[in-house]
Amino acid sequence: MLYAILCYHDEDLVGSWSKEHDAEVMKKLAVVQDKLTKQGRLGPVARLLPTTAATTLRKDDPPLVIDGPFAETKEQLLGFYIVDCKNLDEALDVAKDLGAANPGGAYEIRPVGVLNPGSVAT
Amino acid sequence: MTDTAWIDAALTSARPQAVGALLRYFRNLDAAEEAYQNACLRALKTWPQNGPPRDAASWLIMVGRNAGIDEVRRTRKQEALPEDEAISDLDDAEEEIAERLDGSHYRDDILRLLFICCHPDLPATQQIAMALRIVSGLTVKQIARAFLVSEAAMEQRITRAKARVAEAKVPFETPGAVERSERLVSVAAMIYLIFNEGYSASGDTAEIRAPLCEEAIRLSRLLLRLFQSEPEIMGLTALLLLQHARAAARFDADGAVILLEDQDRSLWNKALIAEGLALIDKAMRHRRSGPYQVQAAISALHARAEKPEDTDWAQIDLLYGALEVMQPSPVVTLNRAVAVSKVRGPQAALDMIEPLAPRLSNYFHYFGVRGAFLMQLNRNDEARTAFDRAIALANTSAEAAHIRMHLDRLMRDSKPPAKAAK
Numbered sequence: 001m002l003y004a005i006l007c008y009h010d011e012d013l014v015g016s017w018s019k020e021h022d023a024e025v026m027k028k029l030a031v032v033q034d035k036l037t038k039q040g041r042l043g044p045v046a047r048l049l050p051t052t053a054a055t056t057l058r059k060d061d062p063p064l065v066i067d068g069p070f071a072e073t074k075e076q077l078l079g080f081y082i083v084d085c086k087n088l089d090e091a092l093d094v095a096k097d098l099g100a101a102n103p104g105g106a107y108e109i110r111p112v113g114v115l116n117p118g119s120v121a122t
Numbered sequence: 123m124t125d126t127a128w129i130d131a132a133l134t135s136a137r138p139q140a141v142g143a144l145l146r147y148f149r150n151l152d153a154a155e156e157a158y159q160n161a162c163l164r165a166l167k168t169w170p171q172n173g174p175p176r177d178a179a180s181w182l183i184m185v186g187r188n189a190g191i192d193e194v195r196r197t198r199k200q201e202a203l204p205e206d207e208a209i210s211d212l213d214d215a216e217e218e219i220a221e222r223l224d225g226s227h228y229r230d231d232i233l234r235l236l237f238i239c240c241h242p243d244l245p246a247t248q249q250i251a252m253a254l255r256i257v258s259g260l261t262v263k264q265i266a267r268a269f270l271v272s273e274a275a276m277e278q279r280i281t282r283a284k285a286r287v288a289e290a291k292v293p294f295e296t297p298g299a300v301e302r303s304e305r306l307v308s309v310a311a312m313i314y315l316i317f318n319e320g321y322s323a324s325g326d327t328a329e330i331r332a333p334l335c336e337e338a339i340r341l342s343r344l345l346l347r348l349f350q351s352e353p354e355i356m357g358l359t360a361l362l363l364l365q366h367a368r369a370a371a372r373f374d375a376d377g378a379v380i381l382l383e384d385q386d387r388s389l390w391n392k393a394l395i396a397e398g399l400a401l402i403d404k405a406m407r408h409r410r411s412g413p414y415q416v417q418a419a420i421s422a423l424h425a426r427a428e429k430p431e432d433t434d435w436a437q438i439d440l441l442y443g444a445l446e447v448m449q450p451s452p453v454v455t456l457n458r459a460v461a462v463s464k465v466r467g468p469q470a471a472l473d474m475i476e477p478l479a480p481r482l483s484n485y486f487h488y489f490g491v492r493g494a495f496l497m498q499l500n501r502n503d504e505a506r507t508a509f510d511r512a513i514a515l516a517n518t519s520a521e522a523a524h525i526r527m528h529l530d531r532l533m534r535d536s537k538p539p540a541k542a543a544k
Binding site: 010012013015016017021049050051052053055065066067068087088089111113114 | 397
């Protein structure tokens, strides 16, 4: 069974970490990740850019583009895509296509800062 | 994490909201700061045992408010301190106050806190010092170091600025839409000032002053989180990120300036560039352009060019043209001329800056740029005169050294480099 582990934390707090502290945390995480990689169990790992870089597409008719992250609490996270796009407009086009295929709810479009594609054995 | 590092980080990130709310309660900056200090002392005492509260800012606001009320009572009459049952039951109260602080208030609290620092009567350096002390919570010693002045001088500067702010009586009512957007403009300008104070450092002080750039970015991100749909705040944040991304490549080992086209682009910070590009993309969608967005877009074109020769100078020329309309200034025209020299050659660029001479007669960069254009046109004697003037006007030793490098090149080669327009 594959499990997704979704990371939540206070963004402002993490943003207040010193560069040294950030690097220290990343180093410790790398140790755990390396172990999983060697066992062929680690899939994609992403560090997302801050929520200030996020845009939300409400999958209404017509779809509504809102600045900022997805902020409702009525809906739950059900899945995610990682798509290579030239810019935000292209990412929004992809999201609109997906939304047309499956209306209702919302997509948060957030640029990825760092991606390790991983190599999980399926 | 070390024992207290998480507390430091939590206090730093909660500070703008906590001091902003305490200022609304006490309507007095000194009282708000003191109340916040008291709350921090209490946090240092209790958090290590009890762990962090669910909402650090709300905890600090409530504890600070109670401490402040005690303080007001104590100074007003020498009456016995009331038993503070309010803070004896922190957990319940914390939950209650968290409900009340649903975000509608704290946005204006933080904006007000930033806004009082940019009072128009305060000179730029005092605005910056105030913001770093009050909003960011840097110590006077840290600020003095970044400004390269003594601690005593900085202490005096901040005290004077605070007194002036107290006289100014910024209103504490929730601002209307027009007033809010006016405040936002002033605050954005102040954040840009903080950034430039760090960014304009010369090579030998760049490291000491880098925290000013980082702090400006933090404040700008904070402002953007509060005002998520303001394209100019997106533009400002993008501009700061894109400029700061080049920090590691801007000076050589001796502290001399390395020009954009000579920088080792592999040293540019890719994460900051990615964030800056994402923000400028977001801003453009609003089709409400402004000076920060245009400057960020110019920076983005440089960031996107893997090699200097890939730079889209024609687009940069157009963007500077737009900036000239929004913010007419001889310095903007001077910057545009550099783009023009790449697109239409040095003669066109020289013609463009010729009329600026009377207004920029004391501006270092004017003579540096003019000298470079003249050099490209093989007018070496005139180029030398311009460079000599630039050296006389240089603000830092790094600036002077950079121009001297051009002069040396002129002396060495009787002819300038064959490539007229790089």
